[in-house]
């Protein structure tokens with residue numbers, strides 16, 4: 001699809017042909033629950049002739065979003081419960097999320113924070129940001145700070161640099177991790193000023209890119225990854241397993257190969273959270289396990305993310321398999337190879353004496 005501009009409201013989506021006029025009311029209702037946005041880079045990646053296009057499916061509002069299932073929640077992973085102060089989520093002892101802005105370059109219809117993101121969300125004032133930094137300064141157990149949101153790479157380079165510098169100056173902070181969709185969704189933002197803003201002297205700064213389909217790695221996105229990697233920034237990827245987008249072994253294989261080929265290491269494959277109005281995106285856990293099993297033999301270890309579930313209620317993430325090891329009747333083990341054949345492995349030797 002050819003486009004130079006962004007689509008930001010239902011009428012833009014209708015004019016582009018991505019939403020049929022008959023769906024106008026549904027698009028309007030969906031946009032009242034979560035804002036709409038897609039920019040030129042990802043618009044160009046959409047095949048308009050394909051009614052089931054996996055890029056369009058992630059960003060185009062649909063009537064299915066209005067269906068809320070009983071098990072779905074406003075705060076599926078308990079962010080609010082674990083927020084001790086505005087802008088901070090502190091669930092694990094050694095790491096916190098810091099959320100300076102609520103806006104995103106695109107609005108993913110399956111977003112795990114869909115009820116918090118958008119221009120009406122909470123932007124930290126300078127005083128609130130300082131209070132959040134003080135929270136981190138006062139807790140030596142915080143080793144890693146994850147900038148999340150919203151999308152931290154939508155901050156101006158000056159504000160981003162100030163935050164990175166402030167964190168870098170905290171002696172106990174060893175790692176600054178930035179979770180972002182900008183390299184694929186707004187790759188034109190990754191310029192010299194932004195990359196300079198990411199310079200940390202003391203801490204290691206990682207960028208984790210949210211990417212769900214190989215076609216999101218457009219030429220502009222690949223350039224953005226290359227420029228970040230050339231600046232010495234280690235790149236990770238986070239992928240959400242999504243029905244109708246990437247719930248297919250060949251699609252995931254192409255994605256993980258494309259990421260590694262562009263120097264981005266797949267980190268997590270997230271099972272989707274129980275977000276309201278996202279049931280049409282959610283496969284079963286058994287589907288995710290079968291896909292991971294299929295990829296085990298097909299892809300090198302470099303290309304394998306960990307499949308994780310954020311346990312509803314705020315209990316943190318758990319790897320959800322599949323497992324390759326089972327206890328056998330003799331106290332030893334049966335371990336499964338990538339072809340599905342099992343092999344015996346002995347128990348540990350008995351203690352001497």
Ligand SMILES: *Cc1c(COP(=O)(O)O)cnc(C)c1O
Nearest residue numbers: 089090091092095096097146317
């Ligand atoms: C996901 C998450 C993290 C990061 O977890 P990792 O397993 O280290 O990637 C940290 N804090 C919160 C609140 C999270 O939701």
Ligand code: SF4
Nearest residue numbers: 104107108111150181
């Ligand atoms: S970019 Fe991330 S936070 Fe923003 S809408 Fe998409 S999934 Fe949600």
